Amino acid sequence: MAGRIIGLVSCLMCAVPFLIISVYNKDSKEPINFWSGDTTLKSKVKNVTEYNNKMAVLYKRYAIAFIISGIGFVILPFLGIIMVCFDCTLGIYLMYRNYKKILNLYS
DSSP states (O other): OHHHHHHHHHHHHHHHHHHHHHHHSTTOSSOOOOSSOOTTHHHHOSOHHHHHHHHHHHHHHHHHHHHHHHHHHHHOHHHHHHHHHHHHTHHHHHHHHHHHHHHHHTO
16 A cells, blocks of 8 residues: 555656646746746747647646546556556657647747
């Protein structure tokens, strides 16, 4: 049971930063970066409000994926491990691809 709780807490610790970014930066006047701290986004993004709304949704989805993985740990640890591996590999790729679509849409 301790392993299940550790898995849940680890996944929640991964989800919390993404939730914080999505909630607190949604109404920001500056574009939300994608992990890199790109300072050129100010000149690239034309509609910052819509861009930030889409990015907030993207970060919330990624946070929800980690929360679901944490629940997977509680239900069945092996399922949680598979889900975390998916989140950390293919999930990051999908998130990056969606980020590029959002950036191209609002640039």
